Amino acid sequence: MTDWYRDFANSGVGTTITKQLGLPRPAVLRRYEPGQPLLPGPALLGSAGKGRLHDVLTELLRDAGVAVVASAEEERPAAVLLDATGLTSPADLAAVREFLAPAVKRLMPSGRVLVLADPPAEAAAPAQAAACQALDGLVRSLAKELRDGSTANLVQVPAGAERALAGPVRFFLSGRSAYVDGQVLGLSPADVPAGEDRDRPLAGKVAVVTGAARGIGAAIARVLARDGAHVVAVDVPAAGQALAAVANEVGGTALQLDITAADAPSRLVGHLRGRHGGVDVVVHNAGITRDKLLVNMDAARWASVMAVNLQAQLDLTQALLDAEGVLRPAARVISVSSQTGIAGNRGQTNYAASKAGIIGMVRAWAPTFTERGATVNAVAPGFIVTEMTASMPLGTREVGARLNSLQQGGLPVDVAETIAWLAAPGSAGVNGQVVRVCGQSLMGA
Ligand SMILES: NC(=O)c1ccc[n+]([C@@H]2O[C@H](COP(=O)([O-])OP(=O)(O)OC[C@H]3O[C@@H](n4cnc5c(N)ncnc54)[C@H](O)[C@@H]3O)[C@@H](O)[C@H]2O)c1
Known part of the structure; x- marks a missing residue:
């Protein structure tokens, strides 16, 4: 599915017309291809105050083969990383501006700004908490100012989580995070296995x-x-043919199962134990919509959406947790929520309730997963270009697709890349989080 407006705006005549009319010119985003370097150019690394992450970040960039420049004047950076840990009061924020302003000015297209900070909740004093929290507003605003497909995100790194940093930093710098913008991710301390295969991090899973x-x-x-x-x-069995085609294409296995059936948890557990001896990654993606204004919402619409989108996830996950040895240590459970579950949407009280419920579920389960060395997270897509959105009336679709900082809809692959990152061993320190894949949608921001 192509984005006709983006393609037009980037064509010779389209560039001139959109410029003259002052219309948005959505960029062609840098997306991940296996084997591609982490960044298409050098990184600029700075700190504001007594940052404690400088060595970790330097080593990580060296490992990834990324050249580090001393100033943006030397060469245009593809990424700007700021270690903003160690701030103690709002006065320290002046150094953040001082570093970022000239660096961002020289950022390459599809560039990355990544700020690393202390979590405000762990601050020793209100002034320190204020400084840490201020970065949240700064980064979200900067993300809205960036153009040409560039993104800005913030990662909060508590003391002890330094070793969990590499996977998330790599994700935010890479083309895998093309449509993740203006987000704040909280890390937790975790043991991260060494020696991850960068091209095939899920080998054997x-x-x-x-x-x-x-x-x-x-x-x-x-x-x-x-x-x-x-x-x-x-x-579901009704989608059997398409399911078999996908399973064959990816060299996998097809399992026809209505996840709302009473025996779905036992059948899934039985299949995984019998055929594969267990499971490492569970992605709860199946979801439906049955839209109506609440005043016209009948019990059937309410119940079916709740059953597929929320109850099935609770039941399947519980069954996997209960089945001895099936959910392997270091397992990853990832639930597909929605921006609608955060922002709400007219005509979707049932859908939004189910998708918000997922967020509550994931957060509540996080400590249980931590005990097992596993993680559970949610991904909340915004406007994703699918067959469903392609059939929307042009006006509604165009407004929906452009109301975000990247001025375009995301692709299914953008959601998939974020899920694959959360599934990887290097994401051990990401737990109980909700990652929006929405191009920094203006809705529910
Ligand atoms: N498309 C978007 O813009 C968007 C935005 C936010 C969130 N989401 C969420 O992403 C997920 C995938 O969305 P999509 O657009 O690909 O939807 P889709 O309708 O194209 O695909 C959903 C799939 O789930 C399957 N399914 C439905 N009920 C099932 C059941 N009881 N048991 C097993 N499988 C079942 C369907 O057969 C279908 O193949 C959903 O959870 C959706 O809510 C989508």
Whole structure:
């Protein structure tokens, strides 16, 4: 599916016309291709105050083969990293401006700004908490100012989580995070296994993806398989043919299963134990909409959306946790929520309730997963270009697609890349988080 307006705006005549009319010119985003370097140019690394992450970041960039420049004047940076840990009061923020302003001016297209900070909740004094929290507003605003497909994100790194930093930093710098913008990610201390295979981080892993017959689910199956996983693709029997096609394409297994059926948890557990001896990655992607204004919402619409989008996730996850030895240590559970679950949407009280419920579920389960060395997270897509959105009336679709900092809809692969990152061993320190894949949508911001 192509973005006709983006392609037009980037064509010779389109560039002139959009410039003259003052219309937005959405960039062609830098997206991940296996084997590509982490960044298409050098990184500029700075700190504001007594940063404690400088060595970790320097080593990480060296490992990734990224050249580090001393100033943006030397060469235009593809990424600007700021270690803003160690701030103690709002006065320290002046150094943040001083570093970022000239650096961002020289940022390459599809550039990355990544700020690393102390979590405000761990501050020793209100002035320190104020300084840490201030970065939140600064980064979200900067993300809205950047153009040409560049993004800005903030990672909060508590003391002790330094070793969990590499995977998230790599993700935010890479083309995998093309449509993740203006986000704040909180890390937790975790043991991260050494020696991850960068091209196939999921080699040897078994991954279940529900709703895999089409749309975002099929994209998730493809990306997880590309990253090395054996994919068990799950969908309803009615989608059997499409499901088999996806499973064959990715060299995986098809499992026809209505996830709301009473025996779905036992059948899934039985299949995983019997055929694969367990599971490493579970992606709860299947979801439905049954839209009506609340005043016209009948019990059936309410119940079906709740059953597929929320209750099935609770039941399947609980069954996997209860089945001795099936959910492997260091397992990853990733739930597909939605921006609608954060912002709300007219005509979608049932859908928004189910998608917000997922966020509550993930946060509540995080400590249980930590105890097992596992993680559970949610991904909340914004406007994603799928067959469903392609059939919307042009006006509604164009408004929906452009109301974000990147001025375009995301692709299913953008959601899939974020899920694959969360599924990887290097994401051990990301737990109980909600990562929006929305191009910094103005809705629910
Ligand atoms: N498309 C978007 O813009 C968007 C935005 C935010 C969130 N999401 C979420 O992303 C997920 C995938 O969305 P999509 O656009 O690819 O939808 P889609 O309708 O194209 O695909 C959903 C798949 O889930 C399957 N499914 C439905 N009920 C099932 C059940 N009971 N058991 C097993 N499988 C079942 C369907 O058969 C289908 O193959 C959903 O959870 C959706 O809510 C999508």
